[in-house]
Amino acid sequence: MVQATPFFMVLSLALGAHSLYAEKCNLIGYWKNDLGSNMTISPVDEKGIFTGLYNTSVAGNPSKIQPSPLLGFQNLKNPVDQPTFGFTVNWSFSDSITVFTGQCFVDKNGKEVLKTMWLLRSRVDDIENDWKATR
Numbered sequence: 711m712v713q714a715t716p717f718f719m720v721l722s723l724a725l726g727a728h729s730l731y732a733e734k735c736n737l738i739g740y741w742k743n744d745l746g747s748n749m750t751i752s753p754v755d756e757k758g759i760f761t762g763l764y765n766t767s768v769a770g771n772p773s774k775i776q777p778s779p780l781l782g783f784q785n786l787k788n789p790v791d792q793p794t795f796g797f798t799v800n801w802s803f804s805d806s807i808t809v810f811t812g813q814c815f816v817d818k819n820g821k822e823v824l825k826t827m828w829l830l831r832s833r834v835d836d837i838e839n840d841w842k843a844t845r
């Protein structure tokens with residue numbers, strides 16, 4: 711069986727920005743990237759756990775795209791002004807998983823920006839195909 715490629719994105723995403731002149735970078739809210747993908751992050755709880763929904767704009771089969779749930783942690787160690795975080799997206803329209811890791815920055819113009827990297831794991835039918843399963 712051929713594994714459909716679920717989505718393509720540039721390796722380094724600049725997701726931003728949802729409010730101007732913030733002193734702290736706050737993960738909560740609506741984010742958009744250069745490719746038109748967007749996500750909404752719900753409140754981060756006292757242990758740093760957050761959930762959200764990821765709306766990708768790019769997929770191997772664009773007609774199947776559905777908003778997909780995400781679950782992550784923000785690191786709460788001080789200082790929390792420009793926190794690190796990570797989350798997993800459970801693609802609801804494919805059998806793949808993506809993990810993101812990144813940091814929430816306030817840039818020189820006071821704009822909040824997420825700098826992230828991701829790994830996409832596609833399902834393959836057997837261990838012999840493992841070599842090509844992670845992008």
Ligand SMILES: *[C@@H]1O[C@H](CO)[C@@H](O)[C@H](O)[C@H]1NC(C)=O
Binds near residue numbers: 749750765
């Ligand atoms: C995903 O995109 C759809 C279509 O524009 C929109 O209705 C929905 O609110 C978006 N979801 C999120 C979590 O941004």
Ligand SMILES: *[C@@H]1O[C@H](CO)[C@@H](O)[C@H](O)[C@H]1NC(C)=O
Binds near residue numbers: 746747748765
């Ligand atoms: C969010 O992303 C979805 C999926 O790509 C897209 O249909 C929708 O228009 C986007 N929403 C906004 C407000 O950009």
Ligand SMILES: *[C@@H]1O[C@H](CO)[C@@H](O)[C@H](O)[C@H]1NC(C)=O
Binds near residue numbers: 802
């Ligand atoms: C994760 O995705 C699978 C496949 O779409 C779905 O069955 C499952 O309910 C999803 N989990 C959550 C927490 O949404």
